[in-house]
Amino acid sequence: MPATKSRMLRGCLLGCALGTAPMVHAHASEFGLALTSIYYGPYEDPADCPSGLAQTPDEVFYESLSPAERKIFKDRDKRVGSMAQYLTHILSRRMAADGKDYCESPTSLKVPAMPTAQSKKAPYGSDLDHGDKSSTCAHDEFQDGAGQAVIDNQLYRLMACVGGVRKENNRHNQNTDALLRSGSGVTLLRVTGVDNMQNDDDVTVGIYKSADRFIKDGSGEPLPDATMRADKGAPTFQSMTKGKIVNGTLITTPVDARLVQNPGDYFIKGASFQISLNEKGYGEGILTGYYDTGSFWDSWKKQGGQQRELGFTCPALYEALNRLADGYKDSSGKCTAISSAFKVKAVRTFVVPVDKPGDISELETPTPSSPTQLAFSR
Secondary structure, eight states: OOHHHHHHHHHHHHHHHHTSOOOSOSSTTEEEEEEEEEEOOOBOOTTSOTTOOOOOHHHHHHHTSOHHHHHHHHHHHHHHSOHHHHHHHHHTTOBOTTSOBTTTSGGGSOOOOOOOOOOSBOSSOBOSSTTOOTTSOOOOOEEOTTSOSEEBOHHHHHHTTOGGGBTTTOHHHHHHHHHIIIIIOOEEEEEEOOSOSSOEEEEEEEEEEBSSOOOBOTTSOBOSSEEEEBOTTOGGGOEEEEEEEETTEEEEOOEEEEEOOSSSOEEEEEEEEEEEEOTTSEEEEEEEEEEEHHHHHHHHHTTGGGHHHHTOOHHHHHHHHHHHOOEEEOTTSOEEEEEEEEEEEEEEEEEEOTTSOSOGGGSOOOOOOSOOOOOOOO
């Protein structure tokens, strides 16, 4: 049987046998999730950027010109038809004065500092340092929307004025979501040792890279209840941790995890998921932890060709990243990670762990039990 058809059939076995929509997969003691989206923002608080958004390379370049030089560009624009195209030709080379690519070598070019979030409240996140300032670098903490809980989310402070992650643009998240859903990299969570799907204070959670792509509906949305195999050839993306289920919400214990993304991977130190599923098998929640600065920069320097579209310059973003990093001090006292919060979406999935056979058609059919599922999120 073709793998795709087998995966779809297996997703239906439990629900079809019971005459109901498919519930949580496999035995009552486990269920799985496949992340369909991992993103930050889209930020929209008007208080974030009172001085405006981060500049793009062409804006920085144009402001550096004298009035006479600007006139030359305007005259040239009349001749070539589009100054934007002309500037793109110049700036796409991304060369500093010493000839270095300033996204690969961001300290080689001096540009104005980029604005960062000025709001006192963060849209989401959690208290990551629990008030322990000895192991973190100095930073101002946010409050939640109600003005009560303390939130560590320097990633929000760093990125809130970057046009590509603001609600009115949001191109960065649209790009990464499209790549993820195309199958370029899917993260799986396998939750085992489940005694109660509503409240269970001790479950085990495996985090994996998937060897399979999503099965999608006619509109291109990933379908729940498919079978997806953990990629046994990708140990870098495998982590094990504990967790609990509270009122139907999965909450995982912090663990260092590398999540496959494109471009660049997300290496999150002390990563913790909080995810709830609705009755249709779709889930939402947050991922919090400390985003390794090297991992962050590897991702964003690869997007250097989209600085104008995403609304940033490599040198300014790199400087702000290292200035705002607040976690995991190295031996010199420099912080090597930045407190972060991501929104995540997921679909219910049957996860085949790495120690199972590669041919899913040979897997044992799950034994139906009383239908259970995570609490609905409205």
